Amino acid sequence: MSSQTARAEELLREERERLVRQLAELGAAETGELRSDLDFGGSFADAGAVTAERTEVLGLVESLKSQVDDIDRALERIEEGLYGICAGCGNEIPPARLEAIPATILCVDCKNKGVTL
Numbered sequence: 001m002s003s004q005t006a007r008a009e010e011l012l013r014e015e016r017e018r019l020v021r022q023l024a025e026l027g028a029a030e031t032g033e034l035r036s037d038l039d040f041g042g043s044f045a046d047a048g049a050v051t052a053e054r055t056e057v058l059g060l061v062e063s064l065k066s067q068v069d070d071i072d073r074a075l076e077r078i079e080e081g082l083y084g085i086c087a088g089c090g091n092e093i094p095p096a097r098l099e100a101i102p103a104t105i106l107c108v109d110c111k112n113k114g115v116t117l
């Protein structure tokens with residue numbers, strides 16, 4: 001494993017911990033599942049505001065969850081020894097891109113083409 005990959009793995013694991021903590025603060029599990037006992041405002045809040053808040057939290061959870069997914073995929077690539085290789089076309093991902101977005105597993109071309117895996 002190159003030192004750049006080792007550094008990326010470290011960054012990714014730290015970032016993942018941070019995201020999971022944020023999810024926990026929102027009352028969501030690592031899987032994005034909300035705790036069932038979560039209280040959105042209690043009985044005195046008006047229903048519209050509660051719905052709006054709930055929608056906002058769900059949106060946030062969704063976005064955090066997808067970041068965790070991205071990181072998990074990147075960590076898988078590291079384990080397979082494929083980190084830094086585009087999962088779409090097999091070309092090398094430029095180090096500057098990996099530096100900017102350690103969780104990326106696609107080169108800019110594939111990303112722009114909307115390649116999904």
Ligand SMILES: [Zn+2]
Binds near residue numbers: 087106111
């Ligand atoms: Zn590519």
